[in-house]
Amino acid sequence: MEKILEIRDLEVQYFSYRKVTKAINGLTLDLKAGKVLGLVGETGAGKTTLALSILNMIRSPQGKIMKGSISFSGKDVLGMSKQDLRDMRGKDVAMIFQDPMTALNPVLTVGEQIAETVMKHEGLSGEESWKKAEKMLETVGIPADRAKEYPHQFSGGMKQRVVIALALACNPKLLLADEPTTALDVTIQAQVLDLMRTLIRDNGTSVLFITHSLGLVAENCDEVATMYAGEIVEYGSIDQVFGGPLHPYTKGLFGSLPDLSEITDRLKPIPGLMPDPTALPEGCFFSPRCPHAMDICAKKHPVDIDLGGHRVKCHLYTAETGARSQA
Amino acid sequence: MSETMTNTMTNTSKFARFMRRTGKNFSQFWRQLARNKLAVLSLALVIVFALVAIFADLLYEYDFVTSNSLENALLKPGESGVVYYHEKDIEHTFILGSDNYGRDILGRLVHGARVSMIIGFATVAISFMVGGILGAVAGYKGGLFDTFIMRATDILLSIPTILLAIAIVAALGNSFFNLIVAISTSMIPGYIRIVRASIIQVKDQEFVEAARCIGAGDLRIVLKHIMPNITSPIIVQSTLNVGSAINWAASLSFLGLGILPPKPEWGNMLSEAREFIQYAPHLLFAPGLTILLTVLAYNLIGDGLRDALDPKLKR
Numbered sequence: 234m235e236k237i238l239e240i241r242d243l244e245v246q247y248f249s250y251r252k253v254t255k256a257i258n259g260l261t262l263d264l265k266a267g268k269v270l271g272l273v274g275e276t277g278a279g280k281t282t283l284a285l286s287i288l289n290m291i292r293s294p295q296g297k298i299m300k301g302s303i304s305f306s307g308k309d310v311l312g313m314s315k316q317d318l319r320d321m322r323g324k325d326v327a328m329i330f331q332d333p334m335t336a337l338n339p340v341l342t343v344g345e346q347i348a349e350t351v352m353k354h355e356g357l358s359g360e361e362s363w364k365k366a367e368k369m370l371e372t373v374g375i376p377a378d379r380a381k382e383y384p385h386q387f388s389g390g391m392k393q394r395v396v397i398a399l400a401l402a403c404n405p406k407l408l409l410a411d412e413p414t415t416a417l418d419v420t421i422q423a424q425v426l427d428l429m430r431t432l433i434r435d436n437g438t439s440v441l442f443i444t445h446s447l448g449l450v451a452e453n454c455d456e457v458a459t460m461y462a463g464e465i466v467e468y469g470s471i472d473q474v475f476g477g478p479l480h481p482y483t484k485g486l487f488g489s490l491p492d493l494s495e496i497t498d499r500l501k502p503i504p505g506l507m508p509d510p511t512a513l514p515e516g517c518f519f520s521p522r523c524p525h526a527m528d529i530c531a532k533k534h535p536v537d538i539d540l541g542g543h544r545v546k547c548h549l550y551t552a553e554t555g556a557r558s559q560a
Numbered sequence: 561m562s563e564t565m566t567n568t569m570t571n572t573s574k575f576a577r578f579m580r581r582t583g584k585n586f587s588q589f590w591r592q593l594a595r596n597k598l599a600v601l602s603l604a605l606v607i608v609f610a611l612v613a614i615f616a617d618l619l620y621e622y623d624f625v626t627s628n629s630l631e632n633a634l635l636k637p638g639e640s641g642v643v644y645y646h647e648k649d650i651e652h653t654f655i656l657g658s659d660n661y662g663r664d665i666l667g668r669l670v671h672g673a674r675v676s677m678i679i680g681f682a683t684v685a686i687s688f689m690v691g692g693i694l695g696a697v698a699g700y701k702g703g704l705f706d707t708f709i710m711r712a713t714d715i716l717l718s719i720p721t722i723l724l725a726i727a728i729v730a731a732l733g734n735s736f737f738n739l740i741v742a743i744s745t746s747m748i749p750g751y752i753r754i755v756r757a758s759i760i761q762v763k764d765q766e767f768v769e770a771a772r773c774i775g776a777g778d779l780r781i782v783l784k785h786i787m788p789n790i791t792s793p794i795i796v797q798s799t800l801n802v803g804s805a806i807n808w809a810a811s812l813s814f815l816g817l818g819i820l821p822p823k824p825e826w827g828n829m830l831s832e833a834r835e836f837i838q839y840a841p842h843l844l845f846a847p848g849l850t851i852l853l854t855v856l857a858y859n860l861i862g863d864g865l866r867d868a869l870d871p872k873l874k875r
Contacts, residue, residue, distance in 0.1 A: 335766035354775060
């Protein structure tokens with residue numbers, strides 16, 4: 234299948250006074266055209282940094298893409314000219330931000346904000362783009378005459394729908410949804426996700442769905458990647474990963490969810506905390522928290538092992554035999 | 561050439577139609593402003609003053625208000641006297657009285673409006689333009705630009721504003737234009753600091769990042785997304801500055817720089833009147849109240865503008 238997004242060996246670091254924060258460390262990830270890829274991981278795993286890297290929007294001089302390549306439908310994003318980047322952002326690749334309360338400009342009407350994008354990227358006249366903005370709002374279930382209203386006149390869920398209308402206004406090929414429902418309450422979450430699913434299906438948009446909720450991934454995605462300390466530790470289809478998670482971290486994530494079929498007093502969290510990104514451990518980044526840690530884990534960084542499309546980065550597995558030891 | 565011409569033309573009309581569609585047209589803005597009765601009253605007052613300044617020559621001849629007639633000195637408001645003017649004796653009523661040289665105070669106020677209104681408006685416009693651009697660059701770009709512009713601003717701020725203005729007028733020579741340049745220059749640091757601080761506050765908010773992520777360039781982000789968010793501090797600063805500018809012009813005139821007598825100017829009249837505060841307080845009240853009214857009007861207009869431009873207050 235055609236790959237719309239190919240990220241190879243990406244490394245992003247943030248620099249502060251005498252400290253280097255290694256946000257993304259040798260990340261490799263593919264997104265197939267028309268698919269929804271769920272990216273799960275704890276706070277601080279580098280999910281948002283990854284999304285911003287795809288738009289080449291890592292803020293310099295604090296942040297820098299150290300090495301690696303990102304190619305979006307065959308074009309090298311990191312080597313694009315400023316003008317090409319601006320043409321790409323919003324038109325080919327759009328992003329939905331985590332918090333709709335702050336992602337909209339408080340002094341512009343929502344219609345203006347949508348029309349602005351359309352006018353710039355599709356070269357429509359003012360009137361046409363305004364009509365398009367009204368149409369987009371209707372698509373997300375907001376009456377067209379509310380286009381003249383300002384963001385503070387909308388509720389949180391409606392604002393997020395405006396943001397979705399804004400992101401989808403130019404029919405992007407790739408949508409980066411950065412925790413699109415985290416700031417919303419559960420009933421609204423379901424509504425917004427439903428809407429996103431319909432729009433994505435209708436337009437054939439590929440989506441990078443960033444979240445920390447495994448439930449949302451199971452419901453919405455075709456594939457899933459687990460991110461830990463700036464790298465993908467496990468990648469596979471929903472069936473593969475949810476059917477039999479391989480990496481101890483993914484297993485830990487599943488283990489920390491409540492199980493409806495048994496009576497439990499306490500959930501089982503993963504012990505310990507994410508490693509400090511300014512001082513990552515040698516060897517496997519997860520080894521200090523891993524219940525299966527072996528001697529080699531502290532010394533050697535594991536490589537990607539492909540087990541029939543299900544990839545995992547762990548010393549427990551080898552390419553030839555699958556599982557080496559199930560301690 | 562003609563192609564670019566038509567291009568810009570369609571762009572402007574595109575923009576005009578866009579503004580109409582979005583409901584941000586003038587009539588709506590005006591309705592909003594009209595809710596604030598004080599602001600409308602103030603606007604009317606400023607317009608009247610401006611008209612008086614424009615048509616000053618029709619109300620009083622310039623020579624009449626600058627020539628002495630010592631026999632009419634220090635008349636009370638409403639008193640009349642005989643003035644020898646154009647080789648004739650004219651019976652004249654001094655509506656606001658006369659000053660120590662027997663000149664009509666109302667006439668001098670009318671002609672002084674020309675100078676004072678221009679100073680108040682032009683200095684604010686110039687310093688806002690220059691300070692706004694420098695502050696925006698410093699705040700938005702950061703880094704070396706920021707350091708350079710802000711340290712230069714600190715140097716300007718370390719000199720007392722009035723001293724700076726004196727130095728500039730002294731260096732450039734004494735003229736109306738140089739007076740405006742001097743006062744504007746002393747106001748620029750204030751604008752740089754206000755605009756820079758406000759931009760820094762706004763530029764890291766998510767909607768700016770969102771604008772960049774839909775492909776907006778730096779100029780568009782600053783002008784369209786950031787500037788409308790920081791209008792209130794700028795408007796407050798500007799309306800206050802109109803008053804200060806008139807006062808500074810007065811101080812400079814008093815020191816013999818800027819507007820020189822017998823040319824009438826409000827601040828100038830005020831400082832001349834101080835000597836007679838005991839015998840003829842009306843000399844002081846007339847220009848003083850006029851300055852007060854102007855400054856107050858500008859402030860109230862500023863408040864009205866700020867409220868009318870804030871979408872959260874729209875009803």
